[in-house]
Amino acid sequence: MGRMERPMRGLADPPADGVDRRDFLKVCMIAAATVGLPASVGRRWAEAAEAGLKPSVIWLHFQECTGCTESLLRTSHPGLAELIFDLVSLDYHETLFAAAGFQAEDALHQAMEQHAGQYVCVVEGAIPTKDDGIYCKIGGRTAVDILQDVGSKAAAVIAIGSCASWGGIPSADPNPTGAVGAKDILTGTTVITIPGCPANPYNFLGTVLQFAIMGTLPALDDKARPLFAYGRTIHEHCPRRAHFDAGRFARQFGDEGHRLGYCLYALGCKGPETHANCSVLHFGGIPDAWPIGIGHPCFGCTEKGIAFHKPLHEAAALPPDAHPPIFPEHRRSAGVPAAGAAGLVAGAVIGAGIMASKKIASKDTEG
Numbered sequence: 329m330g331r332m333e334r335p336m337r338g339l340a341d342p343p344a345d346g347v348d349r350r351d352f353l354k355v356c357m358i359a360a361a362t363v364g365l366p367a368s369v370g371r372r373w374a375e376a377a378e379a380g381l382k383p384s385v386i387w388l389h390f391q392e393c394t395g396c397t398e399s400l401l402r403t404s405h406p407g408l409a410e411l412i413f414d415l416v417s418l419d420y421h422e423t424l425f426a427a428a429g430f431q432a433e434d435a436l437h438q439a440m441e442q443h444a445g446q447y448v449c450v451v452e453g454a455i456p457t458k459d460d461g462i463y464c465k466i467g468g469r470t471a472v473d474i475l476q477d478v479g480s481k482a483a484a485v486i487a488i489g490s491c492a493s494w495g496g497i498p499s500a501d502p503n504p505t506g507a508v509g510a511k512d513i514l515t516g517t518t519v520i521t522i523p524g525c526p527a528n529p530y531n532f533l534g535t536v537l538q539f540a541i542m543g544t545l546p547a548l549d550d551k552a553r554p555l556f557a558y559g560r561t562i563h564e565h566c567p568r569r570a571h572f573d574a575g576r577f578a579r580q581f582g583d584e585g586h587r588l589g590y591c592l593y594a595l596g597c598k599g600p601e602t603h604a605n606c607s608v609l610h611f612g613g614i615p616d617a618w619p620i621g622i623g624h625p626c627f628g629c630t631e632k633g634i635a636f637h638k639p640l641h642e643a644a645a646l647p648p649d650a651h652p653p654i655f656p657e658h659r660r661s662a663g664v665p666a667a668g669a670a671g672l673v674a675g676a677v678i679g680a681g682i683m684a685s686k687k688i689a690s691k692d693t694e695g
Contacts (some may be wrong), residue, residue, distance in 0.1 A: 379661070388420075388450065449482035487510040509521070522553065551632070561604075
């Protein structure tokens, strides 16, 4: 009743549910490129899924708005909502379950027993700790108890979204429930954090597949975030960076500078202190589907202590190398080419996945 898995079609089979072989391979290629792996790895992931090697995923919900799940379901070009079921076995997910009550709880326990030490535990939402955790209870158990139980028996734990990563919205001052991230509860366990409000689904998918198929984790930063997605700031590869370097800023929403696409730093953009790959991996596969792409400053949602803590339009702290050397009166050491190179590298990674998928599609047509 509770199992979310559905039969995997062969890679040579005709389209099913509106998703064909070309789209399936494409998402694998992009997911591999996202984590910095070659296109051949993406094909290996697709072949492994065809053979039935799909990781069991137990997805827990705590203090959150379900935005990360909704983002995953709304991803298109191709539709990740369909493809996710071909790549993983989603054995427990309260939002997507047809089952409820005792049936849902039974599905959770069955998945834990059948895949003990092998399943991936995904955590969405913050965990309240004040007053014995009574602010979030499921099936009579607190979020703390559930996470300790499920997380301790998992092969890997992934905190998706800012709430699960470091507390997010529930932890905003004065934090009445004592909301914290998953890694603050599972102190003896490596918890991979994929912050964002919401998190980008491809960052999540690439991390899960690398671990499940290859048995390795991506390189992580000091906050346990994958470096492939959080190794650079938004500011480094922002499409408006040239305007920042030239001193062209939008001063208020709707003014001439704003209409011309000038830098949004003066309006409170947190890009200089926010590590994420939003500018090179847009949401839903739709061009410019991210805050700066639609004309709003970066909110800093991937950084603890910035989003939901700093005022929305307060200016961000600038790093020492934020200004170009062509203006000697500014404090700076690195040159503009460095910023351009960063953008080229990031763009090449995503482009590699897309080009590989096109080559495969071409071979399919020739065959």
